[in-house]
Amino acid sequence: MSAENALPISHWQRLWLYLLGGLVMLFLIAPSVIIVIMSFSGSTLLQFPPEQWSLRWYESYFGSVEWRDATIVSVKVAVMTAIVATPLGTAAAYAINAGTLRLTGAINALLTASLIIPVILIGIGTFFLYALIGLNNTLTGLVIAHTVQALPLVVLTVLSGLRSYDMSQEMVARSLGAGRFAAFFQVTLPQLRFSIVSGALFAFITSFDEVVVSLFISGGETTTLTRRMFNALRDQIDPTIAAISTCLIVLSIVLLSAAQLFGRGR
């Protein structure tokens, strides 16, 4: 379906549309670009483009024990979340895809609930629950809470991979004598690996960027990077945050490109 040779409208007639679309794209991308450039500024003043250049905000980021500790906490939690959420989400997607269970719709809705339910409510609820069972300010608590946030993304990503996979291949393997697990791990899994890796990357980034729930349930030694950033932003505009933001943007680009590359291998 290629629109340009089907419709008798030239690109020239569409110029206004391209201009409008271009402006919206500029609106979408400009903030990130500006922050990346500002992070190399040599001055504490907000000048754009900066008059002198330096790496002082990166030095201030990497040199600060507090920022470094918060980054380490976030990385740990994000890695653990990806490790926990990926198998859970893959297993759930597999079961949903089989479609033989009753209530598949309800199960689907429940598993993807955290995308829809106001995250502030989940934050308060989780804090309340953790207060009773002593999981506030712990890495375990953060990993479990982030797993709930990341699970729907893994489920949806793997499910879309399963939709383009022919399940009868697994049936064939089983009819040829492979056990259930052998059939899954030797036939289905290798063909799903790209969606699963994409799902894991999304789980990682969801956890790493998560703010609201972490505001409630992390603190002290388990303060996440986003929580510390949020508090810093409430006080004042510290250009160190531009350097941290640039690192987060680069992380997003790297992970998205990886997901894209893996997606293409399908």
Added chain:
Amino acid sequence: MSVGSASLDHAGRSDGVLNADALRADARRQALGLLALLSPGLFVVFALIIVPIGWLFWLSLFDETGELSLVNYARFFEQASYIKTFATTFKVAFVVTGACVLFGYPLAYMLSQLPRRAASICLIFVILPFWTSVLVRTYAWLVILQRKGLINNWLIDLGIIGQPLPLANNFAGVVIGMTHIMLPFLVLPLYASMKTIDVDCLCAGMNLGASPAATFRQIFFPLSLPGLASGVVIVFVLGLGFFVTPALMGGGKVIMWAMRMEQATSLYSNWGAGAALGVVLLAVTLALLSLFQRLLGARATGVWSRR
């Protein structure tokens, strides 16, 4: 096709009754196996979402002395500050949704009309912000919009204005920041639905003498409405419960629903009040989503499954 191969072969040689029993047992085993696969995921969701929210709902039914009462809900109608919060929240959500439609529709339309390669390059401009931390983007808008921010500096340097414009720490700042964050949520489902519109329908319209504008108005636009609706619903619903941007860019003047919840629980430790707010917010959210699902028969979570 050999379903449940081993037991079927085995039972196949016996009589029909045994065969049916074996099949039923096999189906049951299959169902149990699938349930076992689902259970860890369902368990975490149940433990961290359903249980605490149910608990908060229960809490919201009691007043501060522990008596069963509806005082937490009555407050919403009695106290002017709550009414103002709700009004602000709906106003922000409406304006942001409107702005997203205004900016998002042309962009999605352009993307749907571009050749495949160009469209996938332009799509990066939508997807990258979608996956960039909300905090990073809010910070960027603070830098751009605040009193001594980039826009004010530029305009003053150019001599266009004498005094800095109030762009951040107010309603305008919240709307700009949230529009930027919500825009991909509208563009992605809208673009996906526009891609499914058959070009032949448009060609037929033009063959029959319709102008490009008429073809768009009478054929393309109506066909794009389901996608637009799903984007609008998701943006509106997420806007109602949004926290980070209004908290950082509202300057304490724009108090939205989620901020009220945070204040009630963190600042005043009034769980009943915070919980009641949460219950009503959830009810409104679910009501809007189910209304949407009933009308259009589509799930609003689709935006996350396509990239």
